[in-house]
Structure formats: structure tokens, C-alpha cells
Amino acid sequence: MQATQPVHRDLYIDGKWTQSKKGSRLDVICPTTEEVVGSIPEGTAPDVEEAISAAVRTFQGPWSKSRGSERARFLRAIAQQMRARRDELAALETLDMGKPICEAVLDIDDGANIFDFYADLAEKLDSKQWSSVDIGPENAQDFSTNMRYEPLGVVAMITPWNYPIVQAVWKVAPAIAAGCTMVLKPSELASLTCLELAGIAQEVGLPPGVLNIVTGLGHDAGAALSSSPRVAK
Template sequence: MAIRIPPRQLFIDGEWREPVKKHRIPIINPSTEEIIGNIPAATAEDVELAVSAARRALSRNKGRDWASATGAHRAKYLRAIAAKVTERKAELAKLEAIDCGKPLDEAAWDIDDVAGCFEYYADLAEALDAKQKSPVSLPMEAFKCHVLREPIGVVGLITPWNYPLLMATWKVAPALAAGCAAILKPSELASVTCLELAEVCKEVGLPPGVLNILTGYGVEAGAPLACHPDVDKVAFTGSSATGRKIMTAAASVIKPVTLELGGKSPIILFEDFDLDKAAEWTIFGCFWTNGQICSATSRLIVHESIAAEFLDRLVKWIKNIKISDPLEEGCRLGPVVSEGQYEKVMQFITTAKNEGATILCGGVRPQHLKKGFFIEPTVITDVTTSMQIWREEVFGPVLCVKTFSTEDEAIELANDTQYGLGAAVISKDLERCERVTKALQAGIVWVNCSQPCFCQAPWGGNKRSGFGRELGEWGLENYLSLKQVTQYISDEPWGWYQSPSKL
């Protein structure tokens, strides 16, 4: 029986609504290339409705609104959402695997992380109550001061297709914990589980307008959301090119922006590490999520003394990866998300060959898969630092390789990039790992591993990988505005000007 995705509508003000213009977008299964359903296509008119609903959520009920509620009150909803997500884990993981091509085991892991993230921010929401009126020490006894942490207001959240529900949660959970009202615009290439999150919110009784979910194209829905004058902040995860547009749109009305953009992250392998362990982490760092990770450590910088032996070992590990429909048991590599992404990745590989690089393995469609957007995991050698494959983000299962002889050379190669999101260093020498970690120009550094991510730790990059940090306490701060309150408490007059009564 053919897989079909049940239709959903836009989620605005706690209700399902058809888009104003009635347009819809086909859902294409990247494993089979079949149309398996459709999602609504929001436009500026729907954005207007969603922003109005979010505004009402922050002003209704005479002060008993979402923004002024206690953190403990908001935490109850976050925990209820986490429980519902856990309850529906198997269903949500399957939908995610079908929608974006992610292996089912990975999707299940992601859904666990979604529930964990909502739980974590429920804890932080509760802790926020105790932080209100945080005292500030002043040098003058005649004054006392405290700081209020208030929700920033209505926030626009624009998220990518590689981790559809998890990337949405990274923004939705802290925004709701802070007391903001949100409009989520997921990628049109993978929105199904985000619409299911709307159903979860409806089931747990989240107040109307607190979370609104608009599916649709970036130009038609994302752009009007980013520049809307009644949206107080925009948080975006996606390409650097789109990030520039988001910044420009937000600048037109002067609003804060958090950007988590592209990457071309290095993994430095020194000569003293176990080759099999290094091979597995290299594969995980680049081919996890079918290579579609902004932080993918897709530039392998390996010590020249072990390069030949390690690459031979690496290829053997890669040949053992099961490439299949994501729903098949044991799948470890599925298709890239769309035909457009498939063509983009294949063009990167073709350009690399034309520029003189060598395809050590992969670079083609797997012979046993005649349909779907599948690409064999690819390793490219004989790369120069001027080649496109070394400098630009591929967002597919492609690893490029260079060798080094000294620690300083490895660091120079690693930092010679416009990006600064992630990096990894692999060595038994922990003092060397610490030196290299400090020298790497990246927001995230893994030591003797690559890609593990925890919602308690800050996530974000430098340079053209964006700015601001998500996750952890830093993620909550993104959605809070600080208000200084200073009070004069002395019975004595201020005395700066001469009093008329003393003339």
C-alpha cells in the first residue's frame, strides 16, 4: 500500500485554518519520488492573521496572559507537550523519516531529543521565577536596583528541513518558556511533523495564539514574517544566503535576530589515535543525517604519516554502511531531501572532478536503488584549498581530504574558511587537544568525537556561520528582554539643585 500523509491546515490562534489563498504544496517522498500528500502554502495574508493572534495571546485576559504568567505555569504546558511527543514517538519518527529521508533510527533519536528539550526548558521556565527581581549591587546606599527578565514579545521562528521537528523545538521551547508568543515557519521541504506539533499543542490545551504554525515557501511566508513590524524578534536556521536576506528584512524595522547558518567544519586527525575509532567518528561527523548537517565535519585534515592507511580503513567502513529506504531496519544512509538537493550535491562532485580532485569512493547513485534521491557516501582526495569542494558547504554525504605535517599547519587549514560553526580534533594527547581547541575559530569544538549535541550546552557559530547562541540557558536568554529597575530609597533630598524653599 502506498504511503499517504493525512492533510493538515495552517495552525493559527489555536485552530486549523485553510490558507487565505487556498494554495498547497506537494509532499514528495525522497525515497520513492512519489507525491504522498500536500501541505498548506501560507502567504502574507496568513502571516498577518498569525501575528495578530500572537499579539492577542500576550494581551488578553487583563494581565493573565501568557507573558505575565509564572514560569511554573508555562512549564506545565511544556511538560505536557513533552509527554505527548513521547507518547507519539513511533508515529512522529516514521513521519519524519518519510518526509525528509532521515533513517528511522535517527528520526527516533531526534524525537527523544524533542521531548527532552521541552522538559529541559520547562525546568528553566520554573527557575526563571526565582530570578525575577535579581538584585544588582550598587556603590551608593541611597539606591537599590534589580533586573526584570521579561519576554521579548512576538517572535518569528524560521527553521530548516534537515531536523524538522528538533530544529523547531530548539526555538519553540525556549520562546514559550520565556513567555513569548511564536509564529513558526518550517521549511516547505519537510513540515509534516511540525504540523503534528500543532496537534499536540491543541491536545494539551496550549492557550490560543501562543504558538502559530505556518507552512509555506520562504518568499511567500518567511519574508513577510521576517519584516513584519509587529514581530519583535526573528530566529533563523538555514543557509548563509537566506540569512543575509533575513538580516536585511529585520534591519528595515530594527529588530534583533539570531542566525544559525552554514558551515564547512574541519575534523583534524592526528597520528596517535586508534584508526577504527577515528574512522567511525569521521563517518558519523560527515554522513549522519545523510550528510545534511550545518555542522558536518566535512573537511578531513589527516596527518600525512597515517593518511594512506586511514583512508583505506575509512573506505572499508563506508562500504559497510547500509543505504536504503529510511524505514528499512538497519538503514544508516537515506536519500537527500529533494531532487534539487540531489542535483546540487552531484554538481559539487562533478565540479571537484573537473578541477582535478579524485573520487576515492562514492559520488554516484547506489546501483541497487533506481529511484529516490540517493547518493553513495563520497570521499574526495587530491583537493586544493582553492577548490569549491573545500570552500563551500555541500550539505550532502561528501567528505573532502587534505593532509598536514605539523600542528600549526593543521590549525591553519582548519581556520582557512569563511565559516566558524563546528570543528573536531582527534588525538590521544589531551594537552594537544586543548591547544588546538583554543586555536580553532569555531563556536563548537568536539574532542575525540564529532556531532553529539546536548540541549544543555550552547550552540552557534562565528564568522559567516551566524551569531547568537541557541540551547542551554543562552537559548532562553534569546527570548528575554532585561529591564533595569532603580529606586531611590533615602529619606534625604537628592540635593543637586537648590531648593526654592531655602532661598
């Protein structure tokens, strides 16, 4: 598959598209033709720290206290947009990492279904909040126990090249459902559909700082993300 025009994308941090602080870019090479079909920013540790700061600020705001039903609306809206743009996203996936277009289409459908799946779970969280826990009749006279579900915090996500959008969605969707914020570093070999996912999140109004995406190399951006003490998981 050949691109009609080069595909160039930026980092997505705090709801905004931005260049990397280093200013350099990585070529996107189509495995089928070995042609350069675009570029992505070479994010480094300072970009990761900026993304984590955005995620921390958003987590400390209203997002982490939002109802599951509110978060479910965003999840369903993202799923809807993925289905509406299925052919475009599948073509981009094939261009970026070389899998057959028929498989790429299935991956986009799978990704949309995952968002819907976690939307259902997010809605169920509301009814489970403060639910009573059976502690046995011998303790019921003196104690009562209730369960409260809380988001963990900032989540780090580092995903591989072979199922770019699906691997990302399996992490992004549950994090949104739980009320976490996140920083995603997709593989430098296949980042384009993950960056498109950020664009979809922006289109549906997902609050800035919930989803942040930093492209770059593992020994720099990946290492900074995986070693940050501000990351909860």
C-alpha cells in the first residue's frame, strides 16, 4: 500500500499536539515497500515528564471523581468514531506496519468492541460503589463493611508493533473506565493509529490530560516512563 501523501504526526500531551523538545523526528517506513511514508516525533525523557505532569494534574481534578456513567459516554463515543473511520484507520495500520488490510479491518472492529465492553463495566461501577460486603454472621453484630472502588492514578503504557491499535486499546479503555489518567508510548515501529486514537479522543471531548501519547525510542522515552515514581502502575 502506498500513501497518497506523507503522514506526519506530533506528540499528544494535555489535549494539545506538540513537537518533541528535542526537535528531531523518526521516519515512518512502510514494511511492504520500504519507502518512507511519514514521520513521528522523537520524544525523550523531558516530553515524558511533561506528559506525566499533565496526567497527574488531570487525575487530581474532577476526572478521578467522575461517575462511571460519565466515563462510559466517552468510551462509547470513541467506539463510534472508530467504526465510522474503520477503513481509514485500517489503511493507516497496514501502511504503518504491513499487516494485510483484512486483518487490519478486524483490528479496528476489535478495538471499537473493546471500548464498548469497558463502557459497560464503567457503568456497572456506579451501582457497586459502597456495596456491602458479607463478613459472616459472627461479625455482623459488631461490624459493617462496604466496598469503594477508586482509580489508581497515572498509568504507563508501552505497547508493541504487531497489534498497534488493539494492544493500545486493551490498556487505554480500562484505564478510562476506571477513572485513571495515562501516558502511552507506542512502538516507534508502529505509532500512527495510536496517534489517530488521540485525535479521536480529542474529537469526542475526552478531557485534556486523560490520554497523553509520547512517541520515541524505548531506551529514552520508554525508560523514562517505566521508571517514573509518579506512575502508579
